[in-house]
Amino acid sequence: MRTVDVVATAFRNAFRSRLRTSLTVLAIFIGAFTLSLTNGLGTGINRYIDDTVASVGVEDVLTVTKTDDSVPTEGPAEYDPDQIAADGPPGTTTTALTDDDIDTLAGIDGVLGVEPVKAVTTDYVQHDDGDRYQLAVSQFVPGMKVELASGRQVDLDAPDPELVLPEDHVEPLGLGTASDAVGQTVTLAVTDGTGKQVTTEATVVGVAEPGVISMGGAIPNDVLTQELYDLQTTGVPAAQASRYAQASVTFDADAGPEAQQALVDRLADAGYTASTLEDQLGTLTSVIDAIVLVLNGFAVIALIAAGIGIVNTLFMAVQERTREVGLMKAMGLSSPRVFSLFSIEAVVIGLVGSALGVLAAIGVGQLVGSVSGDLLANLPGLTLVAFDPVTVAAVVLGVMAIAFLAGTLPALRAARQDPISSLRYE
Template identity: 55%
Template sequence: MRPADLVGAAAGNTFRSKTRTILTILAIFVGAFTLTITNGLGTGINRYIDDTVAAMGADDVMTVTKVAENATDDSDGPREYDPDAIVSEREGPPGTTNVVAPIGPAELDDLAGIDGVVRVQPVKSVDVDSIAHEGGTEYEIGIGGFVSGMRLQLAAGEQPDAAASGYEVVIPDAYLDVLGFDDADAAIDEPVTLAVTDAERTRHELEATVVGVAEASLGTTSSAVPNEALNDALFAAQSTGLDASQRDIYSQATVWFDPASTADEITALQDRLDDAGYDSTTVAERLGAFKSVIDGIVLVLNAFAIIALLAASFGIVNTLLMSVQERTREIGLMKAMGMGSGKVFGLFSLEAVFIGFLGSAIGAGLGMVVGSAISSVLGGRLLADLPGLTLIAFDPVSIVVIIVLVMGVAFLAGTLPAVRAARADPVESLRYE
């Protein structure tokens, strides 16, 4: 029997007992549908996190701090005071602080010398007083860092140009109304004034051009993001009046590494930095914990879907066993006519695989439709505060994987009935005396 005929025969046999087959397909459908939705949830949320990661920094960049000599774990008791140490706020619960040693020109050279470091730059953190548009009311604003390679999630305009010499800034969309812009597009190419106060309480004002409007996301909610030229100018203005030894002291530095590095190479670089006395954090690491929680939840949801599939696979076993029972004569006849046991096995397992395919294709298809619908409804209401989040997204590869997985489960379920059919003795099957 030719393979194409075998497949055709199996597909044809599937619908001999329509009600039974349709019920079995429905059971598979429920499993595949659930699996598609839960998987889509994982894909959607993780894709959002990936976008957010890109908005928080480039992926060939890590933030480096110097470990203070008196740095100890909180459990070791109170820390000894060190006049040079910098207490910086870190991500974590409110009040979490971290003592780091200052990074000066010597440390920057030191970092640049470490194997694997492509470029190093101090993080010039700037505290801006306010932002205003054409002499209007001034509003408080924070300044977010921008490094080349980073991709902000923009509602309009473009990314700040790291290489440009002019002052460029991306403002968060929350500031559009108060600064007197009608919408995101209206703000592009408009001038804004940023005010900064130096150590001597002198106020400096700098004018910058709005090049983009950022959507609020997990990373940068309400900070303006300047390009490098503007950030340097703001930092210079802020540092006016400080002497050189104070001016060139930073709490953090940004280290670039080869973008083609593998995870192992990045870990090795972090180990070398650690040996040299520096703590380093990649952007991915900052969101890593969040991501693993999402992955964990999706895994549990997937497990439920798999349980549904397992239950459905017993339905396949049952359907096919009945089918083998009913078709004993036919199997016997086909074997008498010279059909080999292998082909008989193939016929019945293909039938199982076909049932699995139908159930999973319908399940995945409908899952995608329903998932997209839910996602757009929620995106408009419940999750409107998280623009850019598609709660349930679909990745063609994972859809194909689901269908193949279900077909695999169906094949396994079909083996028991198929073996029974393959073992059937034609003489026994054709006996009627």
């Protein structure tokens, strides 16, 4: 029997017992479907994060904070006058950086520049004499870019105050459309150290679409940030005014990852903690990967159960076709050919189940994408479930490999049968 005949016969024999084979295919289908869908979820979210990091364009900046080893693992932390509010969940604090720390950072080998991040808390934003709305000001990292609905990025070196306004503020402020808002002036208010509310004006140069970066609020240029910071710290003691939650350190990104890690180590030795934007978003990636890994574990369990089903299906097929196997061997079919015949049957079952599971997962992914479009409108560009061709192929080939391994024992049993005993089998 030629190889082509062996394959063709295996395809026909795989569905001789349709009900039994269909149930086995169903078990494989469930495992492949779950595995494909969870991998698609992880791929979609991680791809969005990677695209966000790439679009931001910040590769040569480290966010540096002062390392605090005094935080207890249990119980309340002791009051530290050097701690200030950090850019994080409510109640998060960090040890403040001072001007002396900024000078220390500037003197560390590999540091090209240091810029303290000036935290600004605005009371409201207003256009003309319209309604006042709350507005957060994002911590802007040099080189950062945001997705724009209209206008341009802020010019850090511009002599006049500029900002990129979040898109959801445009209509409430009475600025018209996103394109209409560009070039108009808004008023920003802060409370100074004496408790007095003071204002300054800035020109809207761009409108930001919602995204991971712009969800933090408006993006100011250096002049506006300094103006707001000066107004906010008026009346504050000088020692309190020169305290920063973090600083932006620029370095030579072209030096390579080893040089970057060496710089991070030198900063750590000096008592500072450094991370890139990719590192910070990488925490989210790690959480997503962990969730996907757990879900994939359930899919693998389903595939193992399906593999047991394949073993049972083929063992029963070997028993039912004992005389048929004996006849084929008596007519000269070799044991390796018999082994191949039943192994290919197992692979066919795995192929059908995995292919159907992957196709169903892709269909569900498309459905979820269309349904979740409105729910994820604040994250444009996010495809919740995305499928990588390499991953899809890996799932199908992996399931086929599992099916082949599961079919090995029944195939060996068939290959080792004695033709005379098999022909006498009733």
